[in-house]
Amino acid sequence: MQIDISCPRCGHDRGVQSVPAAHAEGVSTSYGTEFTTGVGITPAGLVPIMGTTTVDRTHTTALARSLAPAPPRRPVGRLVAIGLVLLIPDLLALAPITAAILQDDQVGLLSTLFAAVFILGILAIPSAVAFSLVIGRNRFNDRVSRGRRAAYAVWSSGFYCHRCGVAFWPLSPAPNIPARQGFIPEHFRWFVWNAGDYVNA
Template identity: 55%
Template sequence: MDIDISCPACGRMDLIQSVPAVHSDGVSTSSGMDLYSGVGIAANGLVPVFGSATVERTHTTALARSLAREPNQRPVARITVLGLLLLLPALLVVVMSIASAATSNNPEATHVGFLAGAALFVGGIAAPGLFVLGVAALRGRRNGRISRGRRNAHSVWQSAFYCHRCGSAFWPFSPAPGVPARQAFAPQHFRWFVWNAGGYANV
């Protein structure tokens, strides 16, 4: 089967490159040294701390970003740990309230008013932690959606070409339903078709 990979906008082939190759050319990694400073605790008290660390950075061109197969996934682990740490004071208050009610000589003290007040107090203390955990859960859902759709998006993304002369991407044939063949698209419109095939165009 003979596939025409000439650009549908200019009709030429000399500056045509596959989208995966364009993306790969636009992503590079470099390593270097970074300095850091801080405060440490020693036997004599607080002391200044200076040091260096080897860091690795990824550089992505604007074109490679505009032709990305998927959006970047957002980190979840650190924000989850932060949410759990913010819940610790509320857990401590719950334990203290239970211990106080258990050791009380007056059984009347555990009535509805006391429990309602304790619940409101604990809820107020727990609210920031619950909010942060809610954000982490939303990020996890978004990341899962991207991971599930990656395979479908990849099949659409890898079959496309980019014309450096026109600055447009196109498909020589339709790799999936709803993806038009032999039409030139600006990178952001091309990306929408790819992300839509993966089911994460609106994340």
């Protein structure tokens, strides 16, 4: 069966490309080295550090971004590290709090425990915020991963006309996907992300 891939707007098939090919054409990677400087801490004090690093960069055109099959994953590694670093004041406060609890004093054990829980709770707020952001990002990433297969089926069957700047489907790949109708890339992406159930994620 011959599929008509001519653009529904201009009627030409010259300049029409599959959406995966148009997306791949707009994504490139460059490699290079950069000179870096910094400060190191040694027993003798602060020491300047200089060196080079290898850098990988991904360049994405506006068209490739607007035809993306899924939103990018949200990184969580740095937030986890920040949350753990922000727990250090809690850990440092444990020793004096433990010493205060073990001491015989006239304030009473209950008051000391209440003060200890209050202080540790206040010190833990920044790390709790960081970890709650990690949980939110993990939920988002899981939702995108679950819907990626359904969205990819819709995305990969689309075509893009470079002459008119519209994307379309020659045949409807799923229910509620209109065939032979031109959409600007952002509307095309909405249909794809909606098929993956992460359009509002």
